[in-house]
Amino acid sequence: MPTLTPIEAVDAAIAEEMRRDSTVLMFGEGTATKRHALLEEFGARRIRNTPLAEGIIAGTAVGAAGCGLRPVIDLLFAPFLCYAMDELVNSAGKLRYLSGGQFSFPLVTLAMTGGGWGVGAQHNHNNEAWFVHSPGLKVVMPSTPADFKGLLKTAIRDDNPVLFFMDIGLLYQPGEVPDGEHLVPLGQAAVRRRGGDVTLISYGKTVHACAQAAETLAGEGVAAEVIDLRTLKPLDTVTIVDSVRKTGRLVVAHEANRLCGVGAEIAALVAEQAFAALRAPIARLGGPDAPAASSYPLEQACAPSAEAIAAAARRLMRA
Structure with a gap:
């Protein structure tokens, strides 16, 4: 390829x-x-x-x-x-x-x-x-x-x-990238990594932060499942709910403002359809309710990092 x-x-x-x-x-x-x-x-x-x-x-x-x-x-x-x-x-x-x-x-x-x-x-x-x-x-x-x-x-x-x-x-x-006729359906999330202890859900560049967090957690004996939404609408509710029913724990992370973000919809979906499977509260990580900084270090500090995602997963494992 x-x-x-x-x-x-x-x-x-x-x-x-x-x-x-x-x-x-x-x-x-x-x-x-x-x-x-x-x-x-x-x-x-x-x-x-x-x-x-x-x-x-x-x-x-x-x-x-x-x-x-x-x-x-x-x-x-x-x-x-x-x-x-x-x-x-x-x-x-x-x-x-x-x-x-x-x-x-x-x-x-x-x-x-x-x-x-x-x-x-x-x-x-x-x-x-x-x-x-x-x-x-x-x-x-x-x-x-x-x-x-x-x-x-x-x-x-x-x-x-x-x-x-x-x-x-x-x-x-x-x-x-596959050559030629390569089509990806809208509304179908990708499971980037399989795991049974905690579900990490994101989209865009934060997927890679989730993947890094999952690698760190694996070294600690925690198997994280990483889901890349890819399409925010239509949303692949089946993949999300099935994963959380399996792991019982959810961290959803995105760079956008945490307030009323896509993560809030996912948290509500899981609370409605997989509440009985939850072993810990849902964790949401997102950007602040503030305009983005032009300073590169400040800009990056406002986005969920792999370290912050791993730390959230550890808290859920302790809970």
């Missing part, structure tokens, strides 16, 4: 889908400037730069999707999604329902999120939970180059709007 970074995996997925389906096109902020190979192969009609106007970009994508095209748009940093909330949430997410299913709105919105570049609060905000809470939208946030490719190809083929969040801290970390 070839080794690619997530950025390369994304471009490979887009190229393959554009070759397969002539209705796929891509436009956004710096799209043609950054993706020279795609521009050269598919031309300026299908790979386009746009003004820095997120609402107009998203609105154009909704119109294109409603007319039978499959647009992929790049809005760069996730906080800029604020400028496109009406178009994505109030139009893309609702128009299929309002049409009684007569129309589909297949569009994918790419946005970079999370810490790792020290870009400051207005460019760093993990806001994925906003869109999980929005009816009609699907939300994806992968942790490996293979999933960047496989999930994006699936998202492009989906007849609903998909928010595809790319964790900045992962974008240039290489990994093996």
